Amino acid sequence: xxxxxxxxxxxxxxxxxxxxxxxxxxxxxxxxxxxxxxxxxxxxxxxxxxxxxxxxxxxxxxxxxxxxxxxxxxxxxxxxxxxxxxxxxxxxxxxxxxxxxxxxxxxxxxxxxxxxxxxxxxxxxxxxxxxxxxxxxxxxxxxxxxxxxxxxxxxxxxxxxxxxxxxxxxxxxxxxxxxxxxxxxxxxxxxxxxxxxxxxxxxxxxxxxxxxxxxxxxxxxxxxxxxxxxxxxxxxxxxxxxxxxxxxxxxxxxxxxxxxxxxxxxxxxxxxxxxxxxxxxxxxxxxxxxxxxxxxxxxxxx
Ligand SMILES: N[C@@H](CCC(=O)N[C@@H](CS)C(=O)NCC(=O)O)C(=O)O
Numbered sequence: 001x002x003x004x005x006x007x008x009x010x011x012x013x014x015x016x017x018x019x020x021x022x023x024x025x026x027x028x029x030x031x032x033x034x035x036x037x038x039x040x041x042x043x044x045x046x047x048x049x050x051x052x053x054x055x056x057x058x059x060x061x062x063x064x065x066x067x068x069x070x071x072x073x074x075x076x077x078x079x080x081x082x083x084x085x086x087x088x089x090x091x092x093x094x095x096x097x098x099x100x101x102x103x104x105x106x107x108x109x110x111x112x113x114x115x116x117x118x119x120x121x122x123x124x125x126x127x128x129x130x131x132x133x134x135x136x137x138x139x140x141x142x143x144x145x146x147x148x149x150x151x152x153x154x155x156x157x158x159x160x161x162x163x164x165x166x167x168x169x170x171x172x173x174x175x176x177x178x179x180x181x182x183x184x185x186x187x188x189x190x191x192x193x194x195x196x197x198x199x200x201x202x203x204x205x206x207x208x209x210x211x212x213x214x215x216x217x218x219x220x221x222x223x224x225x226x227x228x229x230x231x232x233x234x235x236x237x238x239x240x241x242x243x244x245x246x247x248x249x250x251x252x253x254x255x256x257x258x259x260x261x262x263x264x265x266x267x268x269x270x271x272x273x274x275x276x277x278x279x280x281x282x283x284x285x286x287x288x289x290x291x292x293x294x295x296x297x298x299x300x301x302x
Contacts, residue, residue, distance in 0.1 A: 002220065004029035005057040005227050007043055009036050013103065013186035014066045015054040020178040021070055022217040025077050030222040032057070037125035042224035045285040046231055048265040050293075051129075052257070057227060059234030060289045065257075067095055068276055068294040070175060084172035091175045096296075098179035102153050106183040108146040110191040112139035130260040147197060154184070154198045161203035166210055173214055181211040228285050236290035239271020239278045253279060254301045255293050264301070265291055 006022070006029050008015035022029050034043050040051055046062050047055060056063040056072065063072050071092075074082055083091055111118055111134075118136050126134040139146075157180050160168050167173040168180055185208075188195045198204045222230075241249040248269045255277055256264040267279030270290060277300050278292045 001222065001230075002028040002030050002218075003058050005032050005222055005230065006030065007032045007034050007046075007055040007057065007227070008053055009034055011036065011190065012053045013106070013182050014052075014099070016185050017066050017098075017178045017182040018054050018056070018069050018073075019216040020173075020181060020211060020214060021073055021082060021175065022219075023214040024082060024173050024178070025073060025080055026217055027073070027077060028218040028220070030220045032222050032224055032227045034224070037122060038128070042228055042285075045228060045283050046289060047291055048267060048279075048281050048283065048289075049263040050257075050261070050265050050291070051263060052261045057231065060231045060236040060287065062231070062289050062291045064291060064293050065297065066099070067092070067296060068292055070095075071275060071294070072292070080172075082175040082178075084167075084174045085169040087169055087174075087176070091169075091179075094176050094179050097153075098183060101149070102183040105146045105149045105153065106186050108139045108142050109150060109194050109197075110187060111136050112141075112143040112146070113191040113194055115140055131262075147194075150187075150197055154201050154204060157207070158201050158203050161207050167207070173211060177207075177211050181208065184208060185212075231289050232285075232287035236280070236288065239290065241269060242272045242274065245269065245272045245277075248302050251302065253277075255279060255291075255298055256301075258297055258299050265293075267291060269302075 004027060006018065008031055034040050034053055038051060043055065044051060046057060047064060050064045054066060054069060056069045063069050070082065115136050123134045165171060168176045184198055251269055252266065253269045254264040254266045256262045267281035270280045271278030275295055276292055277295060278290050280288065280290050282288050
């Protein structure tokens with residue numbers, strides 16, 4: 001069985017970002033399929049309350065948020081790198097573009113386009129997730145604006161590819177390609193009519209095909225119960241706490257996303273750096289696990 005257990009669902013765009021990274025790295029991994037809406041009892045047993053997708057599990061280490069999953073994949077499996085041109089810092093920063101601006105535009109275009117086809121239970125779940133009305137009619141009204149936003153973002157991709165390169169930063173694919181790709185994949189798979197936004201933009205369709213052709217690595221499947229059993233019988237990696245957090249080492253803290261899905265996760269601080277925070281928790285079903293979060297987009301309450 002592969003070490004990498006990836007909690008995901010097929011239609012999840014942030015999961016697709018990671019699946020492409022797994023493809024670039026040609027890794028073996030197992031998909032642990034999670035529900036699209038709450039409840040997700042096995043997932044929250046592992047995370048302590050964090051409900052978003054994707055989450056990566058390696059033994060009893062649980063990595064929340066695609067930003068940190070990318071970082072951890074690169075740390076554990078450095079070759080082939082996700083930074084073929086050495087543009088590491090900028091490539092990580094590029095997620096602020098894809099995960100926020102591009103994603104929000106894609107969501108409005110898809111759900112505004114689907115209109116009253118969006119199921120009621122999905123709407124109420126996403127309202128609980130965001131704490132705001134999830135209103136396909138309002139999204140429909142925003143579609144012209146969001147399409148204009150999306151055209152501008154896509155034009156930047158086209159510009160970047162205009163010199164004939166195969167991928168966004170050169171001849172090898174990297175994180176920037178996964179970032180640029182996954183929202184367009186989301187539009188194409190969730191609301192195909194809106195693919196007209198990019199299917200004749202110079203260079204973009206060929207680049208999308210090249211990224212798709214990378215594939216997802218060597219994929220298998222593990223059940224949610226098996227994933228819990230793996231966590232229960234594994235020991236988490238030892239971490240180190242950064243000097244700026246030393247006063248809180250071994251103390252109880254809570255960590256929560258600062259945008260949506262803000263359910264706080266409580267544990268004891270066992271690791272940190274400028275990029276991550278790790279908390280240890282004991283769970284009746286998952287045993288002793290360490291849950292890791294990125295710093296960007298997450299608040300830590302000491
Ligand atoms: N910043 C997060 C965003 C993740 C996110 O928004 N995921 C969506 C699915 S693609 C989600 O969790 N939706 C609610 C749910 O699935 O319960 C990340 O990069 O992982």
